[in-house]
Amino acid sequence: MMRRRATAAATLTALLVTTTLTTTPLVAQGFPGQVLGEQKITEGVGGFDFALGSADVFGTAVASIGDVDGDGIRDMAVGAWNHDSSCCSEGAVFILFMKADGTSRAHAELSDSTAVLGAHIDAFDNFGTSVAGLGDFDGNGVPDLVVGGKGDEGLNGGFSQGAVWIVLLQADGSVQGVTQIGDGLGGFTGVLDNSDIFGSSVDVIGDIDGNGTVDLAVGAPFDDDGGDGRGAVWILLLNADGTVASNLKISDTSGGFTGGLSDGDGFGQSVAALGDLDGDGVTELAVGAADHGNRGTVWLLFLDDDGTLKSQSRIGQGAGGFGSSLSANDAFGWSLAAGDFNGDRLVDLAVGAPGDDDGGFDPFGNRGAVWMLFLDGNGLVTSERKISHTSPDFGGLLDDDQFGDALAVMGDLDGDGVIDLAVGSHEDDTSGPNEGAVRTLFLNAARWLDLGSGLAGSSGVPVQDGFGSLVAGESMTVSLDDAVPNSTAWLVLGVSELSAPLLGGVLVPNPDPPGSLIPIPTGAQGGYTLNATWPAGIPSGFTVWAQSWVVDAGGPHGYAASNGLSLQTP
Numbered sequence: 001m002m003r004r005r006a007t008a009a010a011t012l013t014a015l016l017v018t019t020t021l022t023t024t025p026l027v028a029q030g031f032p033g034q035v036l037g038e039q040k041i042t043e044g045v046g047g048f049d050f051a052l053g054s055a056d057v058f059g060t061a062v063a064s065i066g067d068v069d070g071d072g073i074r075d076m077a078v079g080a081w082n083h084d085s086s087c088c089s090e091g092a093v094f095i096l097f098m099k100a101d102g103t104s105r106a107h108a109e110l111s112d113s114t115a116v117l118g119a120h121i122d123a124f125d126n127f128g129t130s131v132a133g134l135g136d137f138d139g140n141g142v143p144d145l146v147v148g149g150k151g152d153e154g155l156n157g158g159f160s161q162g163a164v165w166i167v168l169l170q171a172d173g174s175v176q177g178v179t180q181i182g183d184g185l186g187g188f189t190g191v192l193d194n195s196d197i198f199g200s201s202v203d204v205i206g207d208i209d210g211n212g213t214v215d216l217a218v219g220a221p222f223d224d225d226g227g228d229g230r231g232a233v234w235i236l237l238l239n240a241d242g243t244v245a246s247n248l249k250i251s252d253t254s255g256g257f258t259g260g261l262s263d264g265d266g267f268g269q270s271v272a273a274l275g276d277l278d279g280d281g282v283t284e285l286a287v288g289a290a291d292h293g294n295r296g297t298v299w300l301l302f303l304d305d306d307g308t309l310k311s312q313s314r315i316g317q318g319a320g321g322f323g324s325s326l327s328a329n330d331a332f333g334w335s336l337a338a339g340d341f342n343g344d345r346l347v348d349l350a351v352g353a354p355g356d357d358d359g360g361f362d363p364f365g366n367r368g369a370v371w372m373l374f375l376d377g378n379g380l381v382t383s384e385r386k387i388s389h390t391s392p393d394f395g396g397l398l399d400d401d402q403f404g405d406a407l408a409v410m411g412d413l414d415g416d417g418v419i420d421l422a423v424g425s426h427e428d429d430t431s432g433p434n435e436g437a438v439r440t441l442f443l444n445a446a447r448w449l450d451l452g453s454g455l456a457g458s459s460g461v462p463v464q465d466g467f468g469s470l471v472a473g474e475s476m477t478v479s480l481d482d483a484v485p486n487s488t489a490w491l492v493l494g495v496s497e498l499s500a501p502l503l504g505g506v507l508v509p510n511p512d513p514p515g516s517l518i519p520i521p522t523g524a525q526g527g528y529t530l531n532a533t534w535p536a537g538i539p540s541g542f543t544v545w546a547q548s549w550v551v552d553a554g555g556p557h558g559y560a561a562s563n564g565l566s567l568q569t570p
Contacts, residue, residue: 041078073413217271
């Protein structure tokens with residue numbers, strides 16, 4: 001890497017590659033995890049016309065379950081575990097038949113008043129505590145779902161042992177069949193104690209054992225293995241009829257877990273399948289422990305083909321590459337959703353922190369937040385971005401909503417080539433006290449090219465970086481020898497440690513100081529100069545770098561970069 005002493009106007013001249021540009025519309029400018037728009041769904045809002053009750057906590061669970069009605073748009077399942085269908089907190093799940101704009105055109109209610117399902121739900125079961133899409137489990141062409149209920153008493157009349165239900169759907173959202181799994185139910189042979197709240201989280205983890213049927217991970221965050229409330233995750237290998245072929249427990253004392261849990265960690269509060277990170281053909285699993293260290297953390301579990309644990313790693317404050325600070329009672333890891341949020345073909349994580357107080361402490365609850373964690377191929381965080389009440393791109397005003405209580409990747413609802421995210425806020429008061437809500441966040445996945453490695457591009461012009469130790473108030477310019485008409489370019493400023501210089505690839509700059517994003521007006525022609533003043537607070541021992549790039553219309557997420565280097569992503 002080239003380094004030189006900076007002057008008050010350090011200058012980089014760059015050639016702009018234009019060979020991949022076309023006349024199609026530009027992709028969205030910005031950065032991964034940026035919220036381009038949002039749509040709320042609650043009583044009387046977003047097309048949802050159901051009369052919720054006070055404290056129904058609609059939005060305490062949310063899942064993308066596939067296209068139930070066959071209209072080409074993925075549909076959503078939303079849990080409301082405190083809903084009183086006929087008596088007392090039986091709970092409910094609502095199937096929302098979605099439109100591309102994130103609103104619902106119709107819904108179906110699943111509760112104890114639903115034919116076939118009703119016989120399996122009792123008072124205080126809290127059906128809808130968790131929910132996950134199951135795919136077309138029974139082969140009838142309609143996607144199915146699995147629902148957790150933390151309050152179920154099991155076959156022998158326990159207290160809040162918890163259960164999950166395999167719910168087979170028809171195209172109108174009605175129920176075709178049900179299998180309940182819990183203490184003494186559905187072939188489950190594990191031991192559930194009172195208040196384990198098995199079913200607090202659930203996700204499909206692929207076909208681990210290769211029998212042709214998908215398998216489940218189910219959280220029991222109040223399990224007492226090793227100490228009070230340390231938590232556990234159960235791996236359920238399923239038969240084709242939805243019953244359990246075998247089950248394995250991962251906890252502080254079983255399943256090969258060696259991370260070390262503490263009392264009250266709540267391991268298993270959330271679970272999310274990550275795909276096969278290590279290439280062994282078995283899906284890895286992210287598990288939230290929302291009370292770990294009074295702040296919360298996320299564990300990554302690397303599984304074997306029998307469901308046992310090979311190894312684990314942790315993401316949280318000071319761990320796993322996570323560079324931000326968490327506050328007491330943030331409940332980081334309360335919810336999880338996995339997907340490729342920045343278009344680099346690697347799985348990333350959205351992590352809910354419903355106890356976050358961004359925007360000020362609310363005496364009646366917590367505003368909440370969602371962290372977007374961009375991961376490398378080993379599950380380490382390369383960068384992170386927070387969505388909360390104070391995020392400049394997020395227009396949703398939060399009070400005691402507990403935004404981030406539930407998360408789900410909805411796929412590309414609006415057809416812009418970028419996956420969208422559903423976020424639950426179970427204490428939203430839009431239509432009544434704690435009735436709850438779900439927001440669909442339409443996200444941006446624009447990527448930044450790190451050209452700070454001294455590579456020469458096709459034009460033969462090397463990258464000139466390394467401006468030395470700029471001090472606050474010094475200015476920097478990047479001059480483009482050419483600018484493509486009707487394009488948009490940005491100057492990006494950032495820092496890297498001298499001991500670990502940037503080596504190319506994907507880089508997501510922090511939108512807050514010390515990073516700066518400066519747009520060029522549309523239609524700018526050759527010789528345009530971008531100027532930036534370096535902000536205060538630059539630590540010593542860092543190299544300053546600069547780069548410029550232009551959004552390319554050559555396909556979804558395609559870019560032509562300055563400095564003689566171009567990239568076309570899929």
